[in-house]
Amino acid sequence: MTRIVFVVFALATGGATYAGLYGIGGEDAQIAKSIRSGSGGRVGYIGGVK
Amino acid sequence: MGFDGMNCPNCGADLPETLTRAKMVACRYCESAVVLEDDALRTAGEKGVMAEEPSLFVLGREIRYRRESWLPVGQARFSYGTGWWDEFWAVDGGGEGVWISVDEGEIAVERPYEIDVTLSPWQLKRGENVSLNGETFTVTEADTATCMALRGEFPEALHVGQAYRYWHLSGPMGRLVTLEFSEGEFAASEGVWVDPYLIRSENAGA
Amino acid sequence: MTDGFSPAPSRLAAINCTACGSPLPALAGHRARAMVCSYCGAVMDRHDAYRLLTRYRDMQRPEGPFQIGMTGEILGVEQVIVGIVGVTASIEHEDYHWTNYQLYSPTHGYSWMTWFDGHITHSRKTRDMPETGGNFAYKAPLAAAGRQFQMYEQYVARISYLEGELTWVPALGDRTQVIEAIDPPHGYSVVIGENETEFEFGTYLDRRETLAAFGVADEFPRARTVHAIQPFLPGSFHTALSGAGKLFAPVALVLGLTFLVIGTGKKITETVIVDTDAGGSLVFPLTRADRLAELRLTANVVNAWSWYDMELIHEESEETVAEFDKGLEYYEGYDSDGRWTEGSQTATFRFKPPAAGAYRLTITTGDPKSARLPVRVEVRENVMLSRYLFGLSIFFILCWLSLWFRQSRFEARRWGDDGEDDD
Structure with missing residues (x-):
C-alpha cells in the first residue's frame, strides 16, 4: 500500500512539474480554446467587467 | 565436576553441588529428603509424589520479572483447605534466597519479615486486626497446610506429611504478611505480589 | 518416576448440579468458589461439596460470542472460559449491557474477557495501586502500574446474569462502583465492592484475532462506538497517505517556490x-x-x-x-x-x-x-507555472494531516465529545 501511494504521489509531483513547465491548460483559456479550434475565431467573452 | 563428594545417605547417589548453601535437598533418585545438619547428612523421610502440573516456574530455569530474576532450585507442595499450592525456593540475581508462593496464578515473592510483637495462635482469627510494626493488618486466611511433596533443595528442613499452621494478613496498600507457626515459634514473611503476565521464562507457554 | 513426580491426574471433568442434576463442566481450579448451574440457576459452593446456596430462575443469557468450555490464547496465555457474568450499568441515564467471561489459566489464574458492543477487552486483577490518589475528576491524571492513565468515567455496575464457575460467591443484583481510567490500549479500574476494593488492569484485544483464537466465526455486528481503551489504529492506506504526504509536501512546495522565483x-x-x-x-x-x-x-x-x-x-x-x-x-x-x-x-x-x-x-x-x-x-x-505544484502541495499537506484529523475525530468519539449520540 505504501509503495502504491508513494508511486502515485511521485507521478503527481512529476505531472505538476511538467504542467508547470509546458502547460496543460494552464494557459489563458480564451487563447487556448481559440488556438485549439484552429479557426482563430472569437470564442467568447471571459472576464469580470462590471 | 567440582563436586565435594556429598552423597545421598539412602541410595548413595550424587547430591547437587548447591547443597552446600541449602539445608535440605530431595534426592532425585530415591524417595528421600536429605538434610544437611552440622556438616553431616541424614535422611529426613520421604519426599512424596508431586503431580506434574503446568507451571511458570520450573526448577533450574531462570525466570525474569521486571528488573529481577530468580532461579528456582526447590519446589515444595502444600495442600490446604480446597487445593494445593507450591512454594519455590529460588535464588535471585544477587545470590539471595527467596520463597515464591504460587497458587493458580496468585504469585507472591516472600522475604523475611521481623515482627515486633508477641503473638499467640489463638488470637489470630479470621477477620481479626493485628498491629505489626505500627501498621494494622487483617487476618484474611487461617488454615493448616500439609507438605505433600518436595523436590530440589531448601534452606530449611521440610517434612512430607508435616502440617503447618499459617495465617495470611493483609495490610494497607495491598501489603501481605504470612505467619507460620511451628514448634512454638512464629516465622513471618512479607509477600510482594507478582503479575504472572509480566513473567518471562523459557517455560512461559507451558 | 525417578524424581518423585507423576503426570497430572485427570481432572474432574463434570459434576451434576446438586439442584437439578444437569451435568455441568468443571473446568476451573480450586480457587473458584461458586458454580452456577447453566440450566436451573442454582448457585453452589464449590468449597463446600457443591452445597446449594441459592437459585436464580429464568435468567436470560446476555448476548456474546463465547461459551463456557471454549479455549483460546489471550496475551500469549492459554485460557478456558469457565463462567459468564452479565453486567448492566446506568451511565448518564442510559443503560449499558456487557458480558464478562470468567477465564481460567492454571499458570496465570483467573481473569476476565469482556464483550461490549462488538469490542473485546481483557482485564486482570492487579496489585499495583494508584500512585496518585484522590482526584477522580474527568480526565484527571492517574498514575498506576507504571503508566499514566486519564480518568474516564465512574458508574455503578449491577450483576444481571450468572453462569458457570466464578471466583467468588455472587448474587444477582450485586452492585459495585467502578472508576475507570484509560491509557489506550490499556485501562485501569478501581472496583469498589461492599467489602473490598480491587484494582484491575485492562487491555483492548483485537476482535478478529481473539474470535479466531477461540474458534468463533465473526458473525456479530460491527462495533458502533469507539471503546474507551480502543487504540487508534489507522489502516495501511491512511498511514501510507499520511507518510507520503509528509514526504512529498515539502518537495512540491520547494519545486513550486523554485518555479515562482525562476519561472x-x-x-x-x-x-x-x-x-x-x-x-x-x-x-x-x-x-x-x-x-x-x-x-x-x-x-x-x-x-x-x-x-x-x-x-x-x-x-x-x-x-x-x-x-x-x-x-x-x-x-x-x-x-x-x-x-x-x-x-x-x-x-x-x-x-x-x-x-x-x-x-x-x-x-x-x-x-x-x-x-x-x-x-x-x-x-x-x-x-513556468507554480500553481500546479502549489495546489499539489496543499493536497499533500492535507493528506499528511489527514491522519491527525482522523485521530482527533477518533479521540472525540472515545471521549464522547463528538456531539453525537452513540446510537
Whole structure:
C-alpha cells in the first residue's frame, strides 16, 4: 500500500512539474480554446467587467 | 565436576553441588529428603509424589520479572483447605534466597519479615486486626497446610506429611504478611505480589 | 518416576448440579468458589461439596460470542472460559449491557474477557495501586502500574446474569462502583465492592484475532462506538497517505517556490500602445513552441474600465492564431473602513504558441463606452507555472494531516465529545 501511494504521489509531483513547465491548460483559456479550434475565431467573452 | 563428594545417605547417589548453601535437598533418585545438619547428612523421610502440573516456574530455569530474576532450585507442595499450592525456593540475581508462593496464578515473592510483637495462635482469627510494626493488618486466611511433596533443595528442613499452621494478613496498600507457626515459634514473611503476565521464562507457554 | 513426580491426574471433568442434576463442566481450579448451574440457576459452593446456596430462575443469557468450555490464547496465555457474568450499568441515564467471561489459566489464574458492543477487552486483577490518589475528576491524571492513565468515567455496575464457575460467591443484583481510567490500549479500574476494593488492569484485544483464537466465526455486528481503551489504529492506506504526504509536501512546495522565483521567463519585448482607439500592434519572436509565453497588459485605469480586443497573428502564414479580449477595471475610494480598491490595472495571458516564429499582436479598444487609455504590453517566453505544484502541495499537506484529523475525530468519539449520540 505504501509503495502504491508513494508511486502515485511521485507521478503527481512529476505531472505538476511538467504542467508547470509546458502547460496543460494552464494557459489563458480564451487563447487556448481559440488556438485549439484552429479557426482563430472569437470564442467568447471571459472576464469580470462590471 | 567440582563436586565435594556429598552423597545421598539412602541410595548413595550424587547430591547437587548447591547443597552446600541449602539445608535440605530431595534426592532425585530415591524417595528421600536429605538434610544437611552440622556438616553431616541424614535422611529426613520421604519426599512424596508431586503431580506434574503446568507451571511458570520450573526448577533450574531462570525466570525474569521486571528488573529481577530468580532461579528456582526447590519446589515444595502444600495442600490446604480446597487445593494445593507450591512454594519455590529460588535464588535471585544477587545470590539471595527467596520463597515464591504460587497458587493458580496468585504469585507472591516472600522475604523475611521481623515482627515486633508477641503473638499467640489463638488470637489470630479470621477477620481479626493485628498491629505489626505500627501498621494494622487483617487476618484474611487461617488454615493448616500439609507438605505433600518436595523436590530440589531448601534452606530449611521440610517434612512430607508435616502440617503447618499459617495465617495470611493483609495490610494497607495491598501489603501481605504470612505467619507460620511451628514448634512454638512464629516465622513471618512479607509477600510482594507478582503479575504472572509480566513473567518471562523459557517455560512461559507451558 | 525417578524424581518423585507423576503426570497430572485427570481432572474432574463434570459434576451434576446438586439442584437439578444437569451435568455441568468443571473446568476451573480450586480457587473458584461458586458454580452456577447453566440450566436451573442454582448457585453452589464449590468449597463446600457443591452445597446449594441459592437459585436464580429464568435468567436470560446476555448476548456474546463465547461459551463456557471454549479455549483460546489471550496475551500469549492459554485460557478456558469457565463462567459468564452479565453486567448492566446506568451511565448518564442510559443503560449499558456487557458480558464478562470468567477465564481460567492454571499458570496465570483467573481473569476476565469482556464483550461490549462488538469490542473485546481483557482485564486482570492487579496489585499495583494508584500512585496518585484522590482526584477522580474527568480526565484527571492517574498514575498506576507504571503508566499514566486519564480518568474516564465512574458508574455503578449491577450483576444481571450468572453462569458457570466464578471466583467468588455472587448474587444477582450485586452492585459495585467502578472508576475507570484509560491509557489506550490499556485501562485501569478501581472496583469498589461492599467489602473490598480491587484494582484491575485492562487491555483492548483485537476482535478478529481473539474470535479466531477461540474458534468463533465473526458473525456479530460491527462495533458502533469507539471503546474507551480502543487504540487508534489507522489502516495501511491512511498511514501510507499520511507518510507520503509528509514526504512529498515539502518537495512540491520547494519545486513550486523554485518555479515562482525562476519561472518569470525571458522578456522578449515591452511596448506602450498609446492610441488604442485607432489600434496598435507589436511584433515579437517566440523561439519555443513547447513552452509557455506570456502577455501582460497594464493600463492606468482608475475608477474606470477599459476594454481591449486582441488578435494574435502568426506573421509567416498571416494566419490569425487567436482572437481574445479583456477588460481592465480598477476602482478606489474611501469609506468608513478607510481606503478601498477593487479590480486590477493589469491582465496576464499565458499561452502555448502553435509554432515558433514571429507573432503580431494587435490591440484596439473595442467597446465604445470603454475608457481610451494607453496600454503597456509586455511579452515573455519560457515562463513556468507554480500553481500546479502549489495546489499539489496543499493536497499533500492535507493528506499528511489527514491522519491527525482522523485521530482527533477518533479521540472525540472515545471521549464522547463528538456531539453525537452513540446510537
